[in-house]
Amino acid sequence: MEQKLKIYNTLKRKKQKFEPINPPFVGLYVCGPTVYGDAHLGHARPAVIFDLLYRYLKYLGYKVRYVRNLTDVGHLENDADEGEDKIAKKARLEELEPMEIAQRYINAYHKNMRQLNTIEPNIEPQASGHIPEQIKMVEQILEQGFAYEKNGSVYFDVEKYSEKYDYGKLSGRVVEDLKSNTRDLQGQTEKKNPFDFALWKKAEPEHIMRWDSEWSNGFPGWHLECSVMSTKYLGEQFDIHGGGLDLQFPHHECEIAQSTAATGNEAVKYWMHNNMITIDGQKMSKSLGNFIKLDEMFSGEHKLLEQAFNPQVVRFFMLQAHYRKPLDFSNKALKASEKGLNRLMEAMRVLEKLEPGKRSTVDISGIKEKCFTALNDDLNTPILIAHLFDGVKIINSVKAGKEALSKDDLTNLRALYSDLVYDVLGLTPEEEKANTQGNTEQLMQLLLKLRAKAKKNKDFETADAIRNELNELGINVKDTPDGAEWSMD
């Protein structure tokens, strides 16, 4: 395995050669979703990008452990419906269990992830399942003197920490600036400094998810789970930590601080951040309410959508842009991706059927290298895809008889495209739906034979009627020099 992969490390603000701590093993941790809502388009980006990274690392021969958490410890609150009969609500099963809500969204998330053809992580830990470990880390940080307790809550002492370590190294913040720029918010009177963050929070009555600890009945702070679960499953030092750019500060900065404060060691070697999906140039987010749920993308049921886009199109759309650039949603852009993807996948089918020539009339030796150069350059999938389309031209020319490929070249090209398109980019081949129904093929051949006969007799009315009605059934017929072909949507 020749190692040329470079990735952009947010920590160093530059591309770096990827060198795992303990090759061939690679530890990869990615911040997953908060499971109190349906997944939207924005959630799909890190899922697809880090799935791509995972696939590529495996392709390169690394033994990767991919951990992606589920945040199920949040600010879930009771809505306290005043009008309802409180006594009736006491019935255990009539009240929604917090875990029931989380489970519902976890199930939905998993479904969406499968649709996007992402490989499931090796471990998908839930914050609620790691409360004892989180409590232990709070204790460790307290022991090291980088936290303080106040009224049952425990806060991280940023000022103390920054005397010894560099708080802000990931996000580029300076503690002095934070001091002057952080506004005083409500409920922060317990903190020594406004930029201190909670490690353990005493629960207010409306908080549903709560656990006992030596400090109070409460819940762990927002940033703690990732520090705890990443080091639990990947070790105190591991290779790659990924997540959305919006998590860089404070979430990831706090993670660094927590891990460093607890163990004295920084946990993560490479930090990778995907940029945001925007809509009309603005970040798609829950708080802005301008997001499109993945289910809506796939069904087309959203006021901004002119049509449904299948998950593969959404995946391809994201791969056509570089992961560190913002990507703006629009129907036009998605439609262009849909067409492009169809063209690529059509070429994949053509490639399988190509007959080898005596010798090659085109040089394909450079394609492979170009493709991997692009991938190795911080996962530059837009460039990779551009090269793949160059190959599509060649494939089509061979099919048209204008060019030829030797047997070896054809074999190599097939292997390359299969590796890149299916295995690395994670685009799925069209299933052979046609053959699932036993004698469909024979029936189709019968119809096409009748249609060919009609055409021969210049009975185009009948020929077109057959084609149009098949079309309505989702079957496309196209005439080629070698006779008619058919395919299903």
Place this chain on the structure above:
RNA sequence: GGUCGCGUGGCCGAGCGGUUAGGCAGUGGUCUGCAAAACCAUGUACAGCGGUUCGAAUCCGCUCGCGACCUCCA
């Protein structure tokens, strides 16, 4: 306000000092009964103004516009 980033042809989107990015759309052609697909050909792009350089979309400065983070957020 502080910190960071971006502004590329009709749309999306690469590019990191000198060579065609690519996709979609458009136009002309080949093929076709018609479609579709495919193939061939086809575009005075780099926010503006200065500067550095033999040479800048690419480096520097300023101006304008947009966005992200600083609060839960992928």
